[in-house]
Amino acid sequence: MRKAIFATLVILCVLVVAIPAIADSGIGRYQAINFGPGGALIIDTKDGHFWVWAVEYGQSALFYCGKVKPGKKIMEVIYELKKPEPKSK
Numbered sequence: 001m002r003k004a005i006f007a008t009l010v011i012l013c014v015l016v017v018a019i020p021a022i023a024d025s026g027i028g029r030y031q032a033i034n035f036g037p038g039g040a041l042i043i044d045t046k047d048g049h050f051w052v053w054a055v056e057y058g059q060s061a062l063f064y065c066g067k068v069k070p071g072k073k074i075m076e077v078i079y080e081l082k083k084p085e086p087k088s089k
Contacts (some may be wrong), residue, residue: 043068 032053033041039054048068054061070080 001049027045029046031043031045033043037042037055038066039052042051042053042062044050048070050068052063052065054063065069071078
């Protein structure tokens, strides 16, 4: 039962992503970068949202990863992860 619900949700997510891409002209709103049999990165070229589609042990999942922020120049650092300071004792 859980597998059937999971598969239905995955199919619905794929359709939500695929149908608008088919309707758009040109390169399409949604672009996928294939990671091989392990999944893909899906990018919304209009609004900057992106997802990771992953396949592992015969099951697949679609993860929303956030929104990309455009930069002002090539190689600009948009967000930098800071190393946490060690806690003092």
